[in-house]
Amino acid sequence: MEVCSKQYMSSIFQAFAMCFFNNAALTMQLIQNQNQTTKVFGDWFAFMRQFTMEIELKRVILGLVCILKNIAPDQMPSMIRD
Numbered sequence: 001m002e003v004c005s006k007q008y009m010s011s012i013f014q015a016f017a018m019c020f021f022n023n024a025a026l027t028m029q030l031i032q033n034q035n036q037t038t039k040v041f042g043d044w045f046a047f048m049r050q051f052t053m054e055i056e057l058k059r060v061i062l063g064l065v066c067i068l069k070n071i072a073p074d075q076m077p078s079m080i081r082d
Helices: 006-033 037-050 054-070
Strands: none
Touching: 006 037, 006 054
């Protein structure tokens, strides 16, 4: 298994956050269609403490808020809903 750098992983999760900001429903649908929902959110939440720069935190918070605001609770993954 290939190990990715902290900066690379931070960039990937920030990209997910910005995708959710731009179109939360479509991004969630794409992740769910690929059966990657648990993997994406599990890894993202496990990485949370690694975000240290203010801009990283702003992007991540913005993406998560857009999920909560734009996706119906019954369509959210259980790890977010609970």
